[in-house]
Amino acid sequence: xxxxxxxxxxxxxxxxxxxxxxxxxxxxxxxxxxxxxxxxxxxxxxxxxxxxxxxxxxxxxxxxxxxxxxxxxxxxxxxxxxxxxxxxxxxxxxxxxxxxxxxxxxxxxxxxxxxxxxxxxxxxxxxxxxxxxxxxxxxxxxxxxxxxxxxxxxxxxxxxxxxxxxxxxxxxxxxxxxxxxxxxxxxxxxxxxxxxxxxxxxxxxxxxxxxxxxxxxxxxxxxxxxxxxxxxxxxxxxxxxxxxxxxxxxxxxxxxxxxxxxxxxxxxxxxxxxxxxxxxxxxxx
Numbered sequence: 001x002x003x004x005x006x007x008x009x010x011x012x013x014x015x016x017x018x019x020x021x022x023x024x025x026x027x028x029x030x031x032x033x034x035x036x037x038x039x040x041x042x043x044x045x046x047x048x049x050x051x052x053x054x055x056x057x058x059x060x061x062x063x064x065x066x067x068x069x070x071x072x073x074x075x076x077x078x079x080x081x082x083x084x085x086x087x088x089x090x091x092x093x094x095x096x097x098x099x100x101x102x103x104x105x106x107x108x109x110x111x112x113x114x115x116x117x118x119x120x121x122x123x124x125x126x127x128x129x130x131x132x133x134x135x136x137x138x139x140x141x142x143x144x145x146x147x148x149x150x151x152x153x154x155x156x157x158x159x160x161x162x163x164x165x166x167x168x169x170x171x172x173x174x175x176x177x178x179x180x181x182x183x184x185x186x187x188x189x190x191x192x193x194x195x196x197x198x199x200x201x202x203x204x205x206x207x208x209x210x211x212x213x214x215x216x217x218x219x220x221x222x223x224x225x226x227x228x229x230x231x232x233x234x235x236x237x238x239x240x241x242x243x244x245x246x247x248x249x250x251x252x253x254x255x256x257x258x259x260x261x262x263x264x265x266x267x268x269x270x271x272x273x274x275x276x277x278x279x280x281x282x283x284x285x
Contacts, residue, residue: 005119
């Protein structure tokens with residue numbers, strides 16, 4: 001059995017302690033970058049390891065890239081191996097923010113060709129609500145192995161490609177921005193120094209992927225929502241972006257659930273785009 005999108009809390013509970021399963025707590029707060037680690041120390045899913053967005057799942061920030069650049073492949077490969085992730089390991093990731101942080105680990109593993117990775121639907125709140133076991137002890141790391149995956153760079157879009165498309169006035173790819181409508185329109189920008197969006201992009205906030213209880217909507221609902229937003233655009237010609245390339249993965253997962261596969265990630269996203277003041281910025285709808 002391969003789980004490659006979602007798992008519910010009760011199902012995960014039946015696999016705690018399975019030797020070929022590996023669980024990661026990815027709780028993280030952009031406004032308080034150590035809150036997730038503190039929450040993990042207070043209580044977490046038994047056997048779960050902590051994955052820090054800044055330290056473990058992102059690369060080095062430079063004056064040219066975004067807030068959460070992709071890690072160097074060799075460093076990420078080592079990190080996967082240290083945590084015992086092999087070709088048959090089922091990985092589960094969770095957070096307490098609707099999956100918006102845990103999807104980074106989901107996408108990174110898939111980027112390396114590892115398909116056995118899923119999100120805990122509803123995350124930590126669902127686990128707590130179900131009254132399932134918790135622990136505070138940090139589990140020992142498993143015996144390290146050599147992780148053999150290789151990143152697929154065709155799944156990543158660079159800033160230069162988007163710049164070229166704008167210069168040539170081509171429509172090779174549809175840029176889908178998953179930030180809130182207020183940030184997209186330039187009405188508010190709580191994180192980055194410039195407000196607005198890349199000209200030509202369309203907006204579908206990632207919050208629309210979830211129902212009122214914080215669970216992903218069903219496949220049919222998600223499919224209709226994305227088809228309405230994208231029209232007849234081939235999913236393989238869709239590029240998703242957000243503020244720093246993390247939460248855009250939430251909508252990549254939603255499209256995967258919906259059966260709309262093949263969309264790509266603009267990893268640098270808005271925070272990289274605005275590093276150069278010469279790049280165009282649009283506001284409004």
